[in-house]
Amino acid sequence: MHKRVLVVGGGIAGIQASLDLAEMGVEVFLLEKGPSIGGRMAQLDKTFPTNDCAMCILSPKLVEAAAHPNIKIIANAELKSLDGEIPNFRAKILKKPRYIDEEKCTGCAICMSKCPVKIPDEYNKGLSKTKCMRIPFPQAVPALPIMDRESCIYHQRGKCRICEKFCEADAIDFDQKEESIDVEVGSVIFASGSEEFDAAIKDEYGYKTFPNVLTSIEFERILSASGPTEGHITRPSDGKEPRRIAFIQCVGSRDMQMGNEYCSSVCCMQAVKDSVIVKEHLPGVEATIFFMDIRAFGKDFDKFVNRAKDDYHTRFIRARISAVEIDPATENLIIQYNSEAGSLIEENFDLVVLSVGLLSTAGIRKMAARFDIEINACGFARTSSFTPMTASRPGIFIAGTFSGPKDIPETVMQASGAASAAASLLTELPIRELREELPQEFDLRGEQIRTGVFVCRCGINIAATVDVPGVVEYASALQGVVHSQEFIFACAQDSQKLIGEKIKELKLNRVIVSACTPRTHELLFQKTLSSSGLNPYLFEFVNIREQCSWVHQKEQEKATEKAKDLVRMAATKAGLLEPLSRMSLKVNKGALIIGGGVAGMVASLELSTQGYEVFLVEKESELGGNLRHVHYTLEGEKTDRFLKSLIAKVKKDDNIQLYIDSEIREIMGYVGNFHTKIGNGKQTTNNKPRELEHGVVIVATGGEEYQPSEYLYGRDERIITQRELEERLTKQQSAIDKLGSIVMIQCVGSRNGQYPYCSRVCCSQAIKNALKLKEINPEVNVYMLYRDIRTYGLKELYYKKAREKGVIFIRYEEGEEPQIEAQNSKSEQQASNGEVLVKAYDPILQRNLVINADLVVLSSAIRARKENKILSQMLKVPLNADGFFLEAHVKLRPVDFATDGIFVCGLAHYPKDVSETICQAKAASARAVTILRKDEIEAEGRVSQIRKERCSGCGLCIEICPYTAIELEEGERVAIVNEALCKGCGACAASCRSAAIDLKGFKDEQILAALSVV
């Protein structure tokens, strides 16, 4: 048997795990209980903090999963049983009937249009109707209809069969039965997700009673262009646009009554994002968020919250809402709340959105029990901080919200990490070698130009503004065009199939798609061309969504006219397109890992286990990084032991070449072929080669503790940082015993004007240490001065515990930071007998407090390393404004860089705890293996080309190229392009004064030809 893994759950976690495994050469069975993969992400409108459209970034992944030869999607199915052990699991899958013959169905959806029965549309949370026979949503994968047996007239009353009458493919099968599928796999990943809290249980909020109270997911659907109101924000009771919207946070989360004590992690940012989006739709609207703490703990989240406050005027009101009342006359909603000053305020809203939490249900618990997966007190799969994707049952791994609430990037990281962990179990098994067989490309020599134009309606996204049939008709008359047609969704699987058919049937040799953006969808269409025998570069993408329907939303005629202009330009350019070939390059199987902290070591071991050589470079004289200063986790696990065994494993691993006391001098080359020079270390490592060849780079350089300049730190020994407190708690408990009063100050060096980001771990760290203090001496008084307590996810339980143990939490506002006065300076003899006075303003008591402290503990920020800048320049990868490495995409590519073959994990990316660091390190290894396991990779086809006769060899292009793809050929004094490195960005072509550089596919004559027709 070859490497095989079963992935249970087809949300973004399952999809990412499947794609990574598939690229690692593992055959994947992707099991989904619903009719389409996509999960909850498919229902979201936009994603924070970049406001990328969720479906737009997800849909290419859906298509990729569907098209990958190593992935078999089994939708509308359930896992019945799972027997056996590593590497011989036997899974029994029950595939429920769709009442469609999947082999015959073309996904044309005529059945859906003819079906007479309307049922509530689950995809739109029941806010609109769909048909009993329906494709769940336009981008669904598989793009097949499913019949709801309970609503089907024929099934219930024995009459109808209209769908069958219209189905030309003869694909309707009323008698379809459940099917049992047995698969044998080496490992299983559970990415089965969580459920949303049922807001009706909290009847005080009036959900399902008052029409204008919605859940956050319902509101996502309302915001979405593909939602029940087609993106028009109206309230259910009267279809009017709301002017005042309230978001109530923590509905079913942080709620002891409901038994859900944890925080759902994502709802704060979701509400903030929705408040911004709603304002963009309806400029006059006023959005108010009622919250307890704003938990903007992720990368660039606080900046987003600040933008919502400052630019979109979202109101943030710190109040726990006890009930929502209705004004029966207007169906407006009345919310009463206590201001922090204590006065009772009543406000009237047109619409109330309940930010419902994510939770584990009885069904999920039962399922976990059936497969021997232990769950924790909150009902989520139990994992440890050191093995954050490993389930209790050996050979089973967890990804996504099944192990607790988390946002999309965390989910994607855990999914990639789980893929790596699963693959590491199966190293003994051979990979499944599959070569995608592409048909021979047509020979175009001597052929007339035959162009096909396909115009996408994008549901209503384009068609509501641009006259799509008009554009289709216009295109049909353009020179060279032999076919033109429209699609509701050009990206849908059946549309791809149809484009392929048209290419063959009409001998099309140029294809134009007028749709959304090439950024997300070009590759998809190019693949369709390749699999139809057409060179993928004989393709032009016209963006009529952003450039027409979006920017000219209010000028429909002009939008249509512009769409026609753009199609005409594309058709003219298409005639000059040439077939391009892609260079393939060899891959060196070694990996360079920079940084010997937990992230670097975990990644090293993971890659070594999978059989790759690792060069681990650490600048200090010992391994361990920041974890050397952490001694236990919030959950009480001992980190010292873990770190010790990790270091021991790394040291004795034969595949890992360790370079301590060493630094990177130079990194040259590109994906698959890097050359690195290591700077001189000490004698111990001198005998190893200093020049390395490797195929990938993982950046795991960590972060560093901010050394505060505020609060008298460094000037009085009674002012220490959390890290110093933790050292004392572990090593000098006796000194702690005598303390009577300790004040902790949060956000020292975080969330300020210069460093607007949240350091993410300090709240948990402070609570961890506060609990330890209470454990050592229950009599000690611990005061925590905070701005928002950000114990996201299950960490919330420890916040509650700290309150129970008597830790006193006092909030302070930005700008009203506590003041510290040391009565005795440390130079005096008995310094510790004096007092440190901490003065703070308590917004609840509305008065100034003075606390006498024996010790003041500063929760100081995590800073990006200053050296990041040098390394980022060497690698030519970006940093964000705060100096952390900036990944390729904050949602779906959280460990990749835009430059191939370079990955990031750990604190180098952003502050995170040890468990998240391990997740990301394994994710980075998974992504690295997708490259390392290949012998060759293909480069880009649209690359720069030098016209030697025009090139003066001035070298400006060399300086400008972001990928170091150009060199000067000294003899001839002309620039030469390394096609393997060139990404086709065109910066060189644009900057060349001599017009000596052509970007293939965007040559001057092609662009000028397009311009000449406008």
Place this chain on the structure above:
Amino acid sequence: MTEIEMTDGNFCQVIGEFFKKLLGSSIVEAVLVPQEISGNVVQSLVCSHEKIENVNPLAPVLPVNSARIVSKLTTKDSDQKIAAMLRPCEIRALVELVKLKQAKIDNLLIVGIDCFGTYSVSDYVSKNNEHNNDGSVTIDFLKGIQVNKEISEIRTACRLCHHFVPENSDIAINLMGRDLNKKIVIRAGSDEGKRVLEELGLEDTPESKEREVAVEREKDRRRKLKEEIEKEAVDFLQVISSLCINCQNCRNVCPICYCKQCVFEGPISEYSKEKYLSWARKKGLLRMPEDILLFHFTRMSHVLTSCVACGQCEAACPNKIPLGRKYHRLSNEVQKMLEYEAGRSIDEELPLSAFREDELEAIES
């Protein structure tokens, strides 16, 4: 600093002697020096020292910016060392060309000289003719300068120039602050220059006070000239529209225009008749040739960051479009904005290839 006493008041001959010595010492294979040829003074590449007969580096004329010539001589690899006598604007253009990899100075000994400005070639030649080519034009010019006499025929570019002292030269010939009838001063500007002077047996002595004063005085004089010129307003677009005949001479003489083939000789300027008509229809009329403004703007965008304001473009314009003045102002503004100065230093990165996070704040705000 080496002081060379003037024996008979003929400084040209003294400088000629210096170059002869240089050639004879076999430090260099050849020297590039301005020599008189039938009424004009042009650069010549001299290998044999008896051919150094009519050296006249002080003649107030600059037919071409010699950075172009050095580019020709040095881009292809060569071990033979040559010396080149260059005016400050030529050295500055050369510095830019080196950064643009269009010239090399590894085997070049740059001999710079103080510049008091130049006449246009036609003015110089006709003055010379009036005086029967007896060399008195140069002498009168320098005498005039010494007594602060205003010489109105000097090219606008020279009158605007504030870089009249050679920088980045290996050896500098100092004229300012000296009594040219008595002595000229040769100084080393680099280690290489020092080595050469030593080898020639010439002594290096310190800078004098008089020179500093003279340089400051000259700066003042130019500043006043500049202000005067800037008072005259020119509507550049209008002037181009009416006077430019698209001969592209400005491009051909520009030391910074280094392309093998100008983009305007490519498909960018080829259109169909229908295209011309459609443009004409839109506005009612179309000025022909139609891409004159595009040509000038493109050229500006290509050269402004490296422009040394030598004014050769203006000198070459048959219709006397005040290009030099325009380029002087624009290049100053652009370079100031980019905190860059063309010709200042070989080590200063070209603005287009350097990225600084804090640059262009003026534009952002």
